[in-house]
Amino acid sequence: MSNDISIVGAGLAGCSIAWQLHFRGVGFNLLEDKPDVAGSLVAAGMLAPVTGKAFNPSWRIEEFYDSAREFYAKVEQILGKKLWYEYPVVRLFFDAKDRAKFEKKREENSALNDWVEKVVDNVPNTISTEGAVVWKGSGRLDVKTFVEASRSFFLNQPSVETSQKIYTTGARGLIDQNPLPLPHRSAKGEILTVRIPDLRQDQIISRGTWLVPTGKNDQTFLCRSLTGLPYSVIDHVAGVRPIIRRSEPVLGKIGDGFFLNGLGSKGTLYAPRATEYLLDMILAGKAAPEYLQYP
Ligand SMILES: Cc1cc2nc3c(=O)[nH]c(=O)nc-3n(C[C@H](O)[C@H](O)[C@H](O)COP(=O)(O)OP(=O)(O)OC[C@H]3O[C@@H](n4cnc5c(N)ncnc54)[C@H](O)[C@@H]3O)c2cc1C
16 A cells, blocks of 8 residues: 555645655645635744743643754755744743742743743833843744745645545634534634834744744834834734644544644644654554544
């Protein structure tokens, strides 16, 4: 039986699988019938090792982080396009209590210190009053360019006879409940692109919400408002994040094939390693970690 595979859905998950199959020398068809629908086309693509109000490192970050960075660097090199922008995340403290919470958490959880670049008392041109912690190892994947360039790269490869399917159908597959009749709580997200002439464009600012430089070097940011500086709105888009179990990827066998979904709001971090686990399962018969399997 041939190992060749049809990938149904060409967003971040489907394109990541396409690359992993390409690296392994396995033939595949990348199928997409509504190319404009992918949530990946509007995603901000931020990868922040520590998120949320509780100062917790992302779920299993130590397992997924290196694979993600290596994977995007490799694809970037092959495509000859810039995809990854390394920016520190400047996480503004809400108030003195929030800052004290961070200091306490840092004492209790030494792993948190691996991601701390520094703590600062003042962040010019933001709504900061109590300073900020600056996280390192963070940045932004230009997900739209990754998806569009990957689709074009694989567009002209010859179609192959396949015996297996992988469904990477994102929120659309979950909402349609076909072929993935899985419970989900996918969530709409909106993004503004704004121009802020006087704001530094070499860092991500975060405080519950965030401001991410687009990387175009033209003072444009993807955002929700965290600065009092004057700005103009350039664009406004919306999409749906596929959520099954928080932002934790879920994979397994379903119907006539396999699936990977549930990348939630952390697809940039989780897609590369999750796709490797799935392919190890399909091609080498290795069991995927239980915490990724459904149910
Ligand atoms: C507004 C917003 C902001 C976000 N910000 C971030 C962020 O900062 N950091 C981060 O890591 N993540 C972020 N995300 C989440 C991230 O983008 C998603 O986790 C990821 O894009 C999901 O990729 P996917 O391939 O699973 O789904 P999608 O990108 O939706 O792709 C699924 C594709 O499958 C296709 N499809 C479905 N059914 C079929 C079928 N039957 N036949 C053929 N094709 C089919 C669809 O048309 C679609 O193109 C954000 C998402 C949104 C919406």
